[in-house]
Amino acid sequence: MKSCLIVDDSKVIRMVAKKILHDLAFETVEAADGQQALDACKANMPDAVLLDWNMPVMSGIEYLRELRALPNGNLPVVVFCTTENDIEHIQEAIEAGANEYIMKPFDSEIIQAKFTQVGLL
Amino acid sequence: MGSEYFDYIRDLLKDRSGLAVSLDKTYLIDTRLLPVARKHGYDTIVDMVKALKIRHNEALVVEIAEAMNTHESLFFRDVEPFELFKNIILPQVLQRRKDTRRMRIWCAACSSGQEPYSLAMLLHEEAHRLSGWNMEIVATDISHSVLARAKEGLFSQFEVQRGLPVQMLVKHFAQEGDYWRISDKIRKAVTFKAFNLLTDPRGLGRFDVVFCRNVLIYFDLETKRKVLDALGGVIAPDGVLFLGSSESTIGLTEQLWPVEAGLGVYKHTGSPPSLAELP
Ligand SMILES: C[S@@+](CC[C@H](N)C(=O)[O-])C[C@H]1O[C@@H](n2cnc3c(N)ncnc32)[C@H](O)[C@@H]1O
Numbered sequence: 001m002k003s004c005l006i007v008d009d010s011k012v013i014r015m016v017a018k019k020i021l022h023d024l025a026f027e028t029v030e031a032a033d034g035q036q037a038l039d040a041c042k043a044n045m046p047d048a049v050l051l052d053w054n055m056p057v058m059s060g061i062e063y064l065r066e067l068r069a070l071p072n073g074n075l076p077v078v079v080f081c082t083t084e085n086d087i088e089h090i091q092e093a094i095e096a097g098a099n100e101y102i103m104k105p106f107d108s109e110i111i112q113a114k115f116t117q118v119g120l121l
Numbered sequence: 122m123g124s125e126y127f128d129y130i131r132d133l134l135k136d137r138s139g140l141a142v143s144l145d146k147t148y149l150i151d152t153r154l155l156p157v158a159r160k161h162g163y164d165t166i167v168d169m170v171k172a173l174k175i176r177h178n179e180a181l182v183v184e185i186a187e188a189m190n191t192h193e194s195l196f197f198r199d200v201e202p203f204e205l206f207k208n209i210i211l212p213q214v215l216q217r218r219k220d221t222r223r224m225r226i227w228c229a230a231c232s233s234g235q236e237p238y239s240l241a242m243l244l245h246e247e248a249h250r251l252s253g254w255n256m257e258i259v260a261t262d263i264s265h266s267v268l269a270r271a272k273e274g275l276f277s278q279f280e281v282q283r284g285l286p287v288q289m290l291v292k293h294f295a296q297e298g299d300y301w302r303i304s305d306k307i308r309k310a311v312t313f314k315a316f317n318l319l320t321d322p323r324g325l326g327r328f329d330v331v332f333c334r335n336v337l338i339y340f341d342l343e344t345k346r347k348v349l350d351a352l353g354g355v356i357a358p359d360g361v362l363f364l365g366s367s368e369s370t371i372g373l374t375e376q377l378w379p380v381e382a383g384l385g386v387y388k389h390t391g392s393p394p395s396l397a398e399l400p
Binding site for chain 2: 032085090101106
């Protein structure tokens with residue numbers, strides 16, 4: 001079973017994402033901000049990360065840069081999932097090492113399509 | 122709905138677009154045609170059919186046929202056909218046509234354009250191998266309204282997130298509010314035209330590659346046969362046909378055979394199937 005770390009400060013979004021990912025046969029771990037996500041990755045590198053942008057303590061983009069600098073930090077497939085849906089943010093994310101980008105609002109179909117595209121499904 | 126009204130709609134659809142509706146799909150007629158009937162001032166579909174039987178109204182008939190079509194499409198649909206195109210078919214054609222340096226592709230039921238634009242973006246990635254080549258993508262559909270959308274090249278946020286890699290979104294699209302517009306370069310690589318698959322395609326010329334995906338599923342056997350035979354007539358002797366993942370030529374035409382079982386690619390001299398594969 002593949003694992004996915006869900007990083008979002010909204011508990012509701014984490015719940016929705018968790019439900020979708022369980023249906024796609026992923027094991028999930030949750031984090032409410034970038035720092036928690038980084039700690040989770042240091043303990044256990046996931047196969048995938050579904051990542052919000054704006055969060056307290058540490059933002060998604062800061063987390064991503066730190067993640068990619070960790071040993072084995074290039075392994076997880078990182079998919080942003082955020083309301084930041086302008087081209088500048090998307091470009092910044094790609095440059096920081098994001099593999100895919102989902103613009104909210106999302107649904108199970110979009111998650112499935114994106115995860116298929118990056119070879120997670 | 123009385124059966125004479127159902128029969129009228131069924132015959133109209135078969136005649137106009139080839140769409141086959143069985144009795145168990147009558148709910149589709151209800152949900153898709155009631156809005157059309159209401160728009161034209163009829164309370165029910167039966168009233169609309171009664172009026173049409175008395176006096177033919179071409180615009181309304183076209184609208185009815187159009188409302189019943191499914192236009193669902195996405196970029197790089199099913200992924201594999203596009204990988205096959207890029208990695209196997211394109212290099213073959215480039216080799217075989219190296220003298221004329223001309224390649225022609227036809228998307229025969231292109232809907233709102235995702236399929237031909239996906240191909241145009243792939244060709245753009247391969248631009249370094251295509252200099253001096255005349256690459257043509259002809260994209261056709263029966264529906265004028267989807268063709269208008271396709272030509273416009275404006276896609277919703279939902280549409281650009283279905284199948285399109287984000288790197289291609291950033292590279293080939295510009296944001297307009299909640300919408301994304303495809304670049305002129307990609308848009309101009311595709312020629313859109315109205316074309317009904319029930320008619321003779323020879324006027325479009327000959328093609329090295331034909332995509333006719335996810336439209337045969339809506340036709341009855343006789344129509345599938347006719348369309349496949351006609352496609353066989355415009356696919357070059359060494360050309361290929363891509364069908365949708367639940368479509369096949371097996372048992373329908375003598376002209377086109379699977380290149381290999383399960384790939385969704387067909388050609389004139391493919392291998393006739395073993396008995397086990399026949400339906
Ligand atoms: C489901 S879409 C397929 C789009 C695309 N090929 C794909 O696979 O995503 C089917 C399209 O076939 C078109 N169509 C239906 N009957 C047709 C006909 N007789 N001639 C040409 N196009 C037709 C419809 O208008 C619709 O846009």
